[in-house]
Amino acid sequence: MKKTKGEELPIRRQLGIAMVETYNIVYERSQDFFAVYGLTSQQYNALSILHDAGEPLSTSDILKRMMEKNAGVSRLVDRLIIKELVEKNVNTLDKRLIDVNLTERGKDLYNKVTTELSGVDDVYKGLTDKEVEVLLNLLDRMKQ
Template sequence: MILENEIGISAFRNEWQKASVSILYTYGFLSNGYESFFKQHGLTTQQYNALRILRDQFPKPVSTSFLREKMLDKMSDASRLVSRLGAKGLVEVTQNTADKRLVNIVISEEGQKVIGTIDKDLHQLDAVMQGLTEEEAKTLVELLYKVRESLKTADERIAAKEQVDADA
């Protein structure tokens, strides 16, 4: 009844609905905590995530589509994100010589410095999960993986049904 009281609902249809709502509700807390942390460094969570990906690829340039594919938030507008990072001098963007429709994105020296500074403080984010033991955290990671796999399977079933309906 704890979750029900926290969000003001009398009952859930079943434990699957309750689990889904609990994940969404918890995501709000995590998201707010992450946003507050990165705001101290003049970035959004998505901007940090993009810089993290670019640092891992450095010195190899990446495209906006590669960036979007690796982002935690798949709904991020990678082009706008790169523009904002470029305006802050944290990335360098050049035209792709092989395909003029694409751009090459590389983290800049300034971007490397910023992300290096943030790395020293990242342990602060671990505190949001300190209510769990390491073993519980490991179990949670495994359970969330199962949820993602279940979602992929559900998406595939829905897409297949939509295709059957469209063919009919």
């Protein structure tokens, strides 16, 4: 039980703190995993979105599909361009739009990381499959 200035924190506040601490640990470990490939989790997410779409997408379409919503998708795409993982082209139907597409190098890296993605799940290795199911159910209930 966490305490502050001699008094015990309410249990639901302890839960909130524990969830933030756990998120930070999981996030940091996932960033470490993707850093091995020269990526961040957000960059991998963008590559995954483009791969799964099977066609070029605008930055606004990428943002709509991202797990972590942030307004910095244009900068994220620009970083992926520098790494030669994606390219931008003017949309042939609407010249005002810019399409983002995976390059061959981007496809290759996406496939390589994806085949080794189970390594990112190592952060949960202290839990049994049954405990993971229980935790997922509890988190689902919290979201309702």
